[in-house]
Amino acid sequence: MNRTSDHDVMDQARGWAARGEGVAVATVVGTQRSAPRPIGTRMVIGEGGGIDGSVSGGCVEGAVVEAAEALLAGGAPQLLEYGISDEQAWDVGLQCGGAISVWLERWEPSAGTPDDCLLEAARDGRRAAVVTLLDGERAGAKLFVDAAGERHGTLGADDLDAAAAAAADTLLWEERSAVREVLGQAVFVDVVAPPPRLFVFGAVDYATALCALAAQLGWRPFVIDPRARFAQPERFPAAEEVVAKWPQEAFTQLGGIDAATAIVVLTHDPKLDDAALELALRSPAAYVGAMGSRRAQESRRERLLALGLGEDELARIAAPVGLDLGAQSAEETALSIMAEIVALRRGRTGGRLRDASGRIHATAP
Amino acid sequence: MNRTSDHDVMDQARGWAARGEGVAVATVVGTQRSAPRPIGTRMVIGEGGGIDGSVSGGCVEGAVVEAAEALLAGGAPQLLEYGISDEQAWDVGLQCGGAISVWLERWEPSAGTPDDCLLEAARDGRRAAVVTLLDGERAGAKLFVDAAGERHGTLGADDLDAAAAAAADTLLWEERSAVREVLGQAVFVDVVAPPPRLFVFGAVDYATALCALAAQLGWRPFVIDPRARFAQPERFPAAEEVVAKWPQEAFTQLGGIDAATAIVVLTHDPKLDDAALELALRSPAAYVGAMGSRRAQESRRERLLALGLGEDELARIAAPVGLDLGAQSAEETALSIMAEIVALRRGRTGGRLRDASGRIHATAP
Known part of the structure; x- marks a missing residue:
């Protein structure tokens, strides 16, 4: 599920359904090469003729609408494939030279269904997924799972549900929707996740610029500093919260460090930074960065080793923090840090x- | 001259001078290793006991004030050196393990002097420099130069002025203050420059995010697109101006492309992008980036070669544009582009x- 725009599309569908219309939903479940819309993008087609959203920006929508009409007239859900080398019935080409897979199904908006649970999770900012079976007799069967272990619906067999939930759990934390093979069957795992959190430790000047940039990029920044004199919310207008507590207590108050949390320590004061780093490096944090010179990082390493941290834990620290941009101002330093955080999040x-090869964009969630 | 904060320091000095006090100005003109303040940072000392600004964040200020008092009592201007290995008279150490050179002189705030011309240029957002002779009999002599070729004052000889102006011209465009040797004499070139300009060609969605990020980083973003339907100022609230004209006319209206201008083309439409790229690649632009896939860049190369551009000109295009962050959203794409622009500006x-070695920060202007 594309988290930025697909709520509107589904709200549109909800309106048609409320009037008693049948609704077909077409979801991009796979892309090859430069496909115009990311995985999870949706298009909805109402029995009354309404159309909203787009799976390809115009290239194959006509064909999808035709298929949707057949579905609404009583057809089965199906996986549609479109691409430039497609010699099949639809005979449509993607201008951009890509290929896409689209899952087409009837939408049943009853409360408590897996799809409905996912919409609710997306609205509440929770981390969750719906797994849809794409082939076999039970194609279209659905299972909802969330990061807390809650489940609704079934793919039709317990072992299949268990294997699908395990595959979904990985994708939940990668924040990526994708097709997977589970016990020999193809499933589409459609993921929603809340905006990622950035814990900035050290209520220093750089933190102001870092919070502003993080917020602009859709992150939820938090500032933590036990020195109440520095930890003044008005200095960090972009921060969601400023917590004037020691790391352990602050991290607990903020709901703990999970695998979608990035942490950057900025105080330059070993007794403060080390306390935060020790907890961060023993957590599943997605990113742990520390400001300071190469020499400062050498002493930091020695202190953290003395605290009992292992080489593999220390290897996670991004220090000196950020990408090598030759940053001068606080804003440029923030740019170098957020660029490193985003790059590592996408495996770059x-x-x-x-100077690189391979895909320009990460596989979209 | 540090452009962000030193105006305040000099305004303070101006106040003291207006009351008839003598004023000494200490300027950081050289740094080695991790010096705490960048080149160009100023500290002012008034005869009445006033002190403002800082050259080292506390390590050597006491010694500078003592030297300033001797200067104001009739001493000559001089170059002071401080560092951890300094066994000289001052016996002060920089906590951070660096070394700095500080030029100490009496400030004469009369209208029309080179220093006064520089303050005015800084206020007007012009590109200019003052060259100060650091040694010899005429130590303290000054020459003002600007990017348009205007000059005020003299170092005492025509050939020296000419050589100093040439050295300054290079630093003006590098936006960097530095000590240089000119005809065997040491001079300090103190540079002021306006915020750099970013020309975004293509009034597309990505341009909105790019302008917002550029403005946050202190750049002046402009959007250009001959398609008046897209070039609507309200879509680009962070842009300084939106120009609905073809590239040639738009660039002229904006004062031309100089060596401090970055240009990014985003339309994806060859007939638009190529027109802008042809002009950009034949200009002294600091950065020329073009959005699109590797395949699109291959066709672009062929079209531009057909337009008569050379391999050396084509080698300047940053395409695919941006750093390899695996960007997904428009905001992340803007991040990757601004990160590349800043990196190239600093030679990174x-x-x-x-994973790198060498200095973390660029030599500050």
């Missing part, structure tokens, strides 16, 4: 795209 | 700092 290491 | 190529 920065560097210029023109 | 991105990549993670922890």
